[in-house]
Amino acid sequence: MSATNPLIFDRRLHRLRRDRAAATVAQVAPVLEAAAERLLDRLDDITHRFHRALEIGGRGVVAPMLRARGVGFVASMDLSPRMAALNGGPALAGDEEWLPFAPESFDLVVANLSLHWVNDLPGALVQIRRALKPDGLFLAALPGLGTLQPLRESLAAAEAEARGGISPRVSPFPELRDLAGLLQRAGFALPVADAEDIPLAYATPLGLVRDLRAAGETNAVLARDPRTPPRAMLPQALSALAGADETIPMPLRLLVMTGWAPHESQSKPARPGSANARLADALGAEERSAGEKAGH
Amino acid sequence: MSDTQAPAGGAVDPQLLEILVCPVTKGPLRYDRARGELISDRARLAFPIRDGIPIMLPDEARPLED
Numbered sequence: 001m002s003a004t005n006p007l008i009f010d011r012r013l014h015r016l017r018r019d020r021a022a023a024t025v026a027q028v029a030p031v032l033e034a035a036a037e038r039l040l041d042r043l044d045d046i047t048h049r050f051h052r053a054l055e056i057g058g059r060g061v062v063a064p065m066l067r068a069r070g071v072g073f074v075a076s077m078d079l080s081p082r083m084a085a086l087n088g089g090p091a092l093a094g095d096e097e098w099l100p101f102a103p104e105s106f107d108l109v110v111a112n113l114s115l116h117w118v119n120d121l122p123g124a125l126v127q128i129r130r131a132l133k134p135d136g137l138f139l140a141a142l143p144g145l146g147t148l149q150p151l152r153e154s155l156a157a158a159e160a161e162a163r164g165g166i167s168p169r170v171s172p173f174p175e176l177r178d179l180a181g182l183l184q185r186a187g188f189a190l191p192v193a194d195a196e197d198i199p200l201a202y203a204t205p206l207g208l209v210r211d212l213r214a215a216g217e218t219n220a221v222l223a224r225d226p227r228t229p230p231r232a233m234l235p236q237a238l239s240a241l242a243g244a245d246e247t248i249p250m251p252l253r254l255l256v257m258t259g260w261a262p263h264e265s266q267s268k269p270a271r272p273g274s275a276n277a278r279l280a281d282a283l284g285a286e287e288r289s290a291g292e293k294a295g296h
Numbered sequence: 297m298s299d300t301q302a303p304a305g306g307a308v309d310p311q312l313l314e315i316l317v318c319p320v321t322k323g324p325l326r327y328d329r330a331r332g333e334l335i336s337d338r339a340r341l342a343f344p345i346r347d348g349i350p351i352m353l354p355d356e357a358r359p360l361e362d
Contacts, residue, residue, distance in 0.1 A: 075312055081349045090309035093351045098319035100352035105315035261301070 002210060007119050008172065011079065011095065013218075014117050018080035021216030025059050026081070028215045031059040034198055035254055036112045037142040040065055042258060046123040046137070050108040054131065057114025058217070060086030071108065078114075083216070099127035107133050111140040116173060124185035135263035144195060145173045150241055151208065151250065152156060158237035179257050188259025189266050194255045201247040205238035208250055240245035305332025305345030312350070314328070318343075319352050 006048075025032075029129035034059070043050070052073045055062045059078070067089070076087035077094040084091040094100050094116045109128050118124050128138055149153035156166045161215045176195050202208045212218050243247050259264060308327075318325055318336035325334040325343070333342040334350055341357040343350060353355075 015353075033304050073311055075309075075315075079353075081346060081351055084349055085347065090312040091349050092312065092316070093349060093353055093356075094319065095353055098352070098354055100316050100319040100350075102317045102322075 003071065009117050009119055011097075011117070011119070013077045014081040017218055018083045018216040021214060022080060022082035022086060023216035025216065028211050029061055031198075031200065031211070031252070032059055032113065032215070033065075033140050034251070035283075036062050036065055036285040038138055038198070038254060039256060040069065040114055042068060042139055042256070048135075048137065050137070052106045053108040053110060054101070054106045055087070056109070056111040057083075058087060058110070058112055059083055060088075060141055062110055062112045063087035063089055066108075066110065075106075077249055078218070079117075087246065096127070096170055099124070099131055101131040103130050104133040104136075105131050107136040109136070109138045113141055113143060115140055116142045119264065123183055124183055125182060125188070125294040129187050129259075129261055129284050132261035133262050135265065136261040138183075138257070138259045138261070140257045142179075142255045142257070144171050144253040145175045146251060146253040147173050148250060150248070151237075153238040154240040155233075157240060158233045159229070161236070164231045165233055173253075183257055186259075187262065189262040189268070191257070191259040193255060198252040200252055202250055203229070203247055205241045205248060208241075208248065209238070223258065303329040303332060303345075306348030308345055308348055308350055316350060316352065320354055331356070 030048045040062075050071050053066050054077060055066060055074050055079050057079075058076055060083075063074045063076045064087075072091050074087075076084050076089060076091045078091075078094075079093065079095060081091075081093040084093055092100070096115065097120050103119035110134060115121060115124065125138075132138060159166045176193055179193035181193045183193065202211075278287065310348050315328060316325055316334065317323060318341070320339040320341065320344060321336060323338045325336055327333075328335055328342070331342070332344065334344045334352075335342045336357075339357075340360040341354065342360055343352055343357045345351070
């Protein structure tokens with residue numbers, strides 16, 4: 001939230017993209033559902049029951065799945081009010097960077113493929129943690145580095161050829177190794193981040209462009225080149241994508257974050273020096289003082 | 297009940313109203329049914345409600361005149 005954070009995304013433009021995409025997002029429901037199913041699978045491994053959930057950016061897919069799993073109250077938030085209205089329940093337009101909820105409002109927060117448009121992810125995570133009751137769960141899926149990589153490369157190659165330089169045309173995506181640290185910094189307990197690949201393939205390059213547009217996922221990077229690209233650029237990039245193969249593989253690398261709002265019942269490392277048995281005894285080994293080196 | 301008694305901006309889910317706070321100050325909001333707005337006195341902002349959906353975006357809020 002501080003003014004020193006670099007702004008990467010044009011949030012207002014992204015909101016307009018989502019507003020427009022509310023009418024077409026059903027076209028990409030299969031992709032959103034595949035990601036949401038992998039994400040919500042995590043709930044089935046947990047004995048905990050959840051009663052009050054917030055879902056962020058679910059685009060009409062996540063809220064019904066949560067209700068089907070027996071969560072009584074599911075509020076849906078989206079940057080776009082039209083997109084929020086698709087969820088068939090209590091809905092609001094809101095910004096992850098300006099979360100409008102009282103502390104401890106929810107016992108579950110789910111964000112499916114939405115946090116990758118946030119400028120201040122650490123700040124958003126802190127606000128999400130505060131909106132959770134103690135022992136509440138945060139579950140998020142983000143596209144990770146590697147997602148849309150063939151598109152990124154073919155656009156860069158075509159632009160370099162047409163203009164002699166490149167500009168960001170595909171969003172920067174986070175890396176897996178950054179995420180667990182981010183959760184920990186935001187004060188989540190038992191943070192876990194892991195990755196799954198959803199193999200997607202498109203019959204035609206235009207099919208991919210159409211899907212990205214339908215989902216409201218087209219370029220909203222602030223540093224994007226505002227000039228109209230040379231007319232030949234996009235066709236050239238897309239034809240390079242098509243290659244010799246029949247279909248165009250376009251991986252979605254799904255990074256899944258889980259973290260809990262801290263609670264005393266959770267396991268945590270013991271205080272140093274609080275042991276009541278000696279490790280050496282347990283191992284049947286001879287204990288040496290720290291200053292003494294073991295002989296070779 | 298007649299239509300004139302429905303709150304402006306449409307009815308908001310009462311459970312949702314209970315947990316909403318001002319996104320800027322995290323302070324309490326006042327529900328102005330007649331105008332269909334959620335008012336943050338501390339931030340001097342009025343957040344509109346459209347079709348029953350509170351628009352809790354700071355740049356969409358109406359600044360309050362004194």
